Amino acid sequence: MNTKFSNPVLMKEIKLRFRSPKSFVGILFYLAAMSLFVFGFLYLMTTLDAPGTGGGFLNTEESFILFTILTYIQLALVLFITPGLTAGSISSEREKQTLNMLLTTTQTSYQIILGKLLSSIAFLALMIVSSLPIYSLVFLFGGISPAQLALMLFYFLLTTLAIGSVGVMFSTLIRKTAVAMIATYGTMLALTAVTGFLSVFTASLGFAGSSAGPSPMAHFWASINPAVVVASLLSPGSGNILSDMTGIEFPVWIIYLIFYTSLIILSVFIAVKKLRVNMKAGN
Template sequence: MKKWYYNPVLASSLKTRMRGWRTAASVTAYLGVMLFIAYIFFRIYIQSQGAYGLSFNANQSVGLQVYLTLAILQFALILLITPAQTAGVISSEREMQTLDLLLCTKMSSVTIILGKLLSSLGFILLLIVASIPLFSLVFLFGGIAVEDIAMLFLFYIITAFAVGSIGVFYSTLFKRTVVSTVVTYVTIFFLGIVSVALGVYMMSMHYSQTPQPVDYYIPFILYINPAVGLADLLSRQAVGQYAGNYGIIGLVIGGMGGTPQGWLQQLPFWVKNTVVISTIATILLVISTWSLRPYKKIRQKNKKELAG
């Protein structure tokens, strides 16, 4: 008897993925790219400090710079890799004409969608866990606590879940993998770049009114951008050198005259950001599940007609 949490799609995908050598090679290449780029930034930072005759505190400055470089680099890689892993999970089955076989089984649409999503996110989670030794180098210099890295990795997982849900949604919506992949990357570009431009414009227009408002106004479009959430999280962790305990969002709004009122506005922006993107991701998964159901009903109806 299978356990209630057993997912055949997830189990089969993980066995297939982990069986070959490509997974190990991908993890090695991923860590190699991160280490190489982090080393380049580290050398540039040290040389710039020496060029200006500045002394640096190895317990704070160097460790903080290494941490910020690794954090931003891994976040960018997650945004690049996750859509490629999830945007074809359903559309590829449709192209290979194996989707009907999945729908004719006893597995529900929820099991299929979650199995496909979790199998793709499992690889992303493997990359995140494999990067822990790189982040442990920060402890050689100090300046960053263990709980800071734990919060960062939690934010990574939630971001991967949100981006992966977008990929699964488009994979269910479109028949071609190429189309779903392109649309997924366009959506990520909108969330990362366009939403920031629109959000900054809306904030500047709001606080340019006469008399100047003193409310704590953050456009909703910024809440759906995980990059803004990462900026707020990292700025809060960079105590004493950047935004301190206020976060980059709090400093920007405070500079415009806004003042947080109540516990909800005083809650860190990155926490509210993770709640919003998790909610949207869940809604997209529900829609994806319902999108598969009409196909299953049509197949069941055809079976009954043939049997009758």
Template structure:
């Protein structure tokens, strides 16, 4: 038996990343997921294009409207993928190791907890990114038809990548805390559903209720209603769907990509705030860093019980 020469090379591919990717790409399931996802997204895009095209006037603006519909459909699919598929890959990353009784033998190797967590994260994100990039060529259909500015793609990409990162890390953290993968997956989806769907829904209900209460007769705006609108915009910035919708609305109205300026009737106050997609990107990146550190700490924590 040869005595191996031991040192952890800094630039070599992480063994966990290599193992997870090899395991994932070796099975037919990965290719089936990719093919089915692409087939569904491209099929629905073409269907949407045909329906929109038939219902639109044969003018440049009509073509642009079709392009906008296709573009935002594709963005919506990317957001759903980032929000629900990325965490699915990480929700079992650590809890499965525990269930399969492989976690202890992994923890006694020379890999640090940070290396284990990082490798689990990038291997899960790697496949999600593959799915995301695979649909990028479909965006050319929207740009061909017009009605969409390349700058709107910046909004979509920032939100999609920040969401994929944050939700994957959220699932990883929950996985590190959970005893079972089923528990980790259910907990993650409950939180993600709450943020992605719950926040816009609550905002919609809250907005309708407060609008009725504050301007019951005239329908005119008041400083209080303006303040509420601004707070609502900040709140809905935390959900990828509503953040994209609000950013696109401000961009279409003012041509301003990075900021928006809420109006406060009668007060003369001019407040410039970051666009909702920037707020989401910032908040999600900060949350990602915190979740990463918490997950590493959790994995590193020497057994106490």
């Protein structure tokens, strides 16, 4: 049973990644930057005698603002670091001419792809989990429930897996790491900036029509936008605003879950199927 479910590729990649001092130096600087921001925010909010605060403490609204800012910082981390960690997973092996040797082992294509993906995701997951003590500071001032924090962690994991799967897929399909990285970052931008633009554009077309009605496409584009979904999870009232704009009351998180789960499955499937096909074409 242990042999059946073991993944030597995953274990090797994790050991190589986590034994490198650069990995922990990167986490150290990331946590240091977040700590400076949080303590700076707390210092400013507790020393400025703003109206309604009384000074010396944070109220629940300011605590929620801090949590929201930290959440979007984590989202930026996921969106911009994940492509760099995964887009070279297979193409770098090809460029170093070590992929042929890897394919001659008893490891299946699924084990190779999954090992490369999960080892990259594990490092980013460690960065997110290591920031939990900083996140926990908001519980001192209220306004945030543990359920919201757990929901955000699940959201980050799903988004990381989706973008990481796309990165591994492009790394398998494209021979050059630089081109694969550009394609992955392009997909990430399409899922954020382009979907946001299309949502506003299609909603405006509905308002400009002679009879404004439901706009399913505007609702769909907004539902797969990571920033919009974060806003809906942090503040359920923002989902009502979106429903008023599009005329659709279907929860955005359900569409997000279905779309990104499908994206993960499709990307991994393509990567597994194309891994050995590309090698047969020659190096």
